[in-house]
Amino acid sequence: MASAPQPQLPLFYKDLMPLNSRDHASWKSKTFDDASFLAETHAIPVTVDEFVDAQRNYPIVFTAGDNPLPIVMMGLNEGVNTFVDDKGKLTENVYLPAYARRYPFMLAKLTQETEELSLCFDPASGVVGDFKDGNELFEGENEPTDFTKGVLEFCQKFEESGQRTKAFMEELAKHKLLMDGEIAITQNDNPDNPYVYRGFQMVDEAKLRELPAKTVQELNKNGMMMLIHAHLFSLNLMRVVFSRQAAQGKVPEPAPAATN
Secondary structure, three states, X not given: XXXXXXXXXXXXXXXXXXXXXXXXXXXXXXXXXXXXXXXXXXEEEOOHHHHHHHOOOOOEEEEOOOOOOEEEEOXXXXXXXXXXOOOOOEOOOXXXXXXXXXOOEEEEXXXXXXXXXXXXXOHHHOOEEOOOOOEEOEEOOOEEOHHHHHHHHHHHHHHHHHHHHHHHHHHHHHOOOXXXXXXXXXXXXXXXXXXXXXXXXXXXXXXXHOOOHHHHHHHHHOOHHHHHHHHHHHOOHHHXXXXXXXXXXXXXXXXXXXXX
């Protein structure tokens, strides 16, 4: 049962193994008892198809660097997730990004030479194995069960969403709409010493207002302007997430300035 090639594993994944009926005919998949695998993750990737739902709960920003990706902030500091409690439970009924919901499964290349993607899983997750109980992965003549077909379909749709997200990011880059982000948050008991968060990108509203009318019309027509506004509206939640951290005692101390 060789693992898939993994020069750099994605967030959450400690290992990747291709799912196949020969090695995993009797294996099952259980549901996670909690969300502890999220507990020390403050930022999770999100696709453009999720912007409208995600912006109700989290700020949506873009990673720094030359190839930015959209992420939701579940905390403002490394290792802090304000939506998972000390017992690994989600603290409330919030939207959970598809990136987290697909775990421990994902589509991946089995060799660097092929473009074909195969359904893989993280054996270190503890929820896929030769268990007595759980959702069967194969049945009959080692055919995938409806559960496995559903997992595959979900992962395929996630990849398709990823392509739409890539197109959105290319559009932002074409119009040079991204800028380095910075937010300063002041606590009432220390107004002269704000917490300053950097290390992310956001849409430059000044450049957005300066776009030619034809470009604005195109962005409205293809739905990208709605996505941009969802991102901009969500930025107000940066302070809400900070307040959650403060209420949970998770703001670094002492910290005259903090970076994401």
